[in-house]
Amino acid sequence: MSYKAALRVWRGDDGQGELADYTVEVNDGEVVLDVLHRLQATQAGDLAIRWNCKAGKCGSCSMEINGRPGLACMTRMSTFEPAETLTITPLRTFPVIRDLVTDVSFNYAKAREIPSFTPDPSIGLGEFRMQQVDVQRSQEFRKCIECYLCQNTCHVIRDHPENEREFAGPRFLMRIAELEMHPADEADRREIAQDDFGLGLCNITKCCTEVCPENIKITDNALIPLKERVVGRKYDPLTWLGSKIGRRPQHDTPAVPARKA
């Protein structure tokens, strides 16, 4: 069965733009990305869309569909009424490059500030021994396809660009949690999670978890446990005593400077 859908699609760049109206054919079983591709092939050859795999695995086609952040390749047209007008806009938190494509370089900059995986250097090739139960926690976070829907949705930075400097966003706080829970990692990122990456700004409203297309329990399994670890470190009497008598380092691994001033 096929029908004609009414689409309002954001056209323009960061400076200016507007919603443009189109009528596009929709066929059985199609997703929003199929319809945008048909629009591109038949009516708007230069419509900018970012996409890759069209299978929910690469996290490229993030956009807002009727105001709801999602992957265009995994949003089925059957979830809308045929008579409904679909409004399709770029991610709101990031600057628009053109049409539905945004500049997500903020995320790559944050990724580079987090101290990398730090194993015991004496472990040779093939000598790591880890139990499934121990790797499973970090594995959940490594399912992340970096679609940045959580970053886009988190109210700490959505409409608050002033917080971007001190807040890494759910994706990268989760990356810190992933490294902290990695059974072979030896660095300690608990202090910088709070001081440099803004863990304290997260007030666990779970919006990130709700939009995650991989169904990762970002808040429950990454952010809250990370908060507990940070508190555990800050108020652990042994750590406090150790720092006083010089047995334990007072500061953990520093964040990596973005670029020399």
Added chain:
Amino acid sequence: MAMTDIERLPYDVVVIGAGGSGLRAAIEARQAGKKTAIISKSLFGKAHTVMAEGGCAASMGNANPNDNWQVHFRDTMRGGKFLNNWRMAELHAKEAPDRVWELEAWGALFDRTKEGKISQRNFGGHEYPRLAHVGDRTGLEIIRTLQQRVVALQQQDAVEHGDPEAMIKVFAETTVTRLILDAGRIAGAFGYVRGTGQFLLFEAPAVVLATGGIGKSYKVTSNSWEYTGDGHALALLAGASLLNMEFVQLHPTGMIWPPSVKGILVTESVRGDGGVLRNSEGKRFMFNYVPDVFRAQYAETEDEADRWYTDPDHNRRPPELLPRDEVARSINSEVKAGRGTEHGGVFLDIASRRPADYILQRLPSMYHQFKELADVDITKEPMEIGPTCHYVMGGVEVDPDTQAASVPGLYAAGEVSGGMHGSNRLGGNSLSDLLVFGRRAGQAASEHVDSVSGARPAVGQAALDEAVTEALAPLERSGGENPYEVHAALQQLMTDQVGLIRNEGELQSALSELEKLRARVAQVSVEGGRAYNPGWHLAQDLRNMMLVSDCVAQSALERQESRGGHTREDYPEMSPTWRQVNLVCTVRGEDQVALARQPMIPMRGDLLGLFEVNELKKYLTEGELAGVSAGSAAAPEETR
């Protein structure tokens, strides 16, 4: 920005492509102290490697201690029907374990065995459980690990040089349209930033092609938009050659319903983990399709096949785990015989064979994919599947040890290179191929940079002007052909006439249709400007897809036998004399593909000695067999 402004960027090594092989090559070049650029058509971390599902083959012997490089080598050669570049297959089998373990040291978290080692799973064509994996998202784990390794190196550079991008920089959403030569040597690469249309010239004596495959020339494919054969075409246009382009792998299990998801991959792990193929009569038909060359290794009854999962030492493998080419052809035959499903495929059933929680743990992405896109719960119902264009075995002809193409300074690694997989790639051998040969290409490119120090090739103005003119042409024409329509016509043509089952008449017709399409491509015009304009981008990619399609069709017409990913209904037999022939394509002028036959280099004696003579008889000519006993007696070479 004036129309023709070009930003010049000096580098030592330029890697085109940011999937597994590109990132691994770039890491190696940076670790060798070379200033390295990584160019990616997509964002960093989105390359096609993320779609690899099942795993990465390496004979670590964690699941079965009998596994070793010799067994992996044998499986790879059998899978490729002995047309593989045997030296590459040897290096691959020997080095894959170290490359996987290295990822672990960079933070990868593979699934584990009870002893805490990396877990290994069964896959088609592999004698033992051999695939390191993370559920069914192994490619994502590998690309993320390599991405994070690049970031770790950048963090070191931030400390040392004050700039994280001092020694290794990612140029995301950037396309290269031309390699530029100086007196026959690589001098640079020309391209544009997709977001702005800004032209870039990378001035470098070494270029590593790591651009992946060609699937977007076909209509039903598991490949993403990036797979337009860019590296294949760049190599051809620079004067390098392509090897055995007729071999295109159709993965037996792609989704077929609804139409919008047709082609999306369903991992082979479904079968490795116990799933079976059934026709519309409910029959496990694969038992009828075990070819003679594999008869000794595959079960003849369902009972034996089912026992194999728990007792592989005393039972033979289920025929569902035959190499991909065999399974894809069998599915095609069942459908043609009228035993297909409603939507023209067959059933892949794991629901009736494994408990729901096992399926959810082993195949979470498949569960998700079918639930979200097709309303099918794979723990309760069978999946409907059919063949989808997945991988090209053919590619840039390279030196097996260094990945060097015939043009000095040019290297190719991963899917864009040819030879390693022969006529058919085994599942799991792609991720390991990326790592092994990505590293080797990065190493050799770095050594090449050292060898030219002082006398670097220079980019001439004429070549640069031509590249600019070519890139701008579709924007300057108006009222011409729509690039999307021309692309759709090419995909239809390649799917209909150069697809799974081929014959002379259709291939000849395809070549004359390609000629007509070439005229249409020359008339493509696009609306809009240079900033993030997908119509303009596609217009550039069409040149590459046309060249590659021409090579595939010409090679397919030339090779009068059926082997691996090349099936001729008019020449259904595999021919030992054709096994001795490699088909090599080059380009004369701008778009005239020339095809030549080239003899296969005979396999080294100690490697031949790894096979039983009875097995070799199925592949080799009488003449070759006469030399086998003498060859096998030769002292084995280094076994590192």
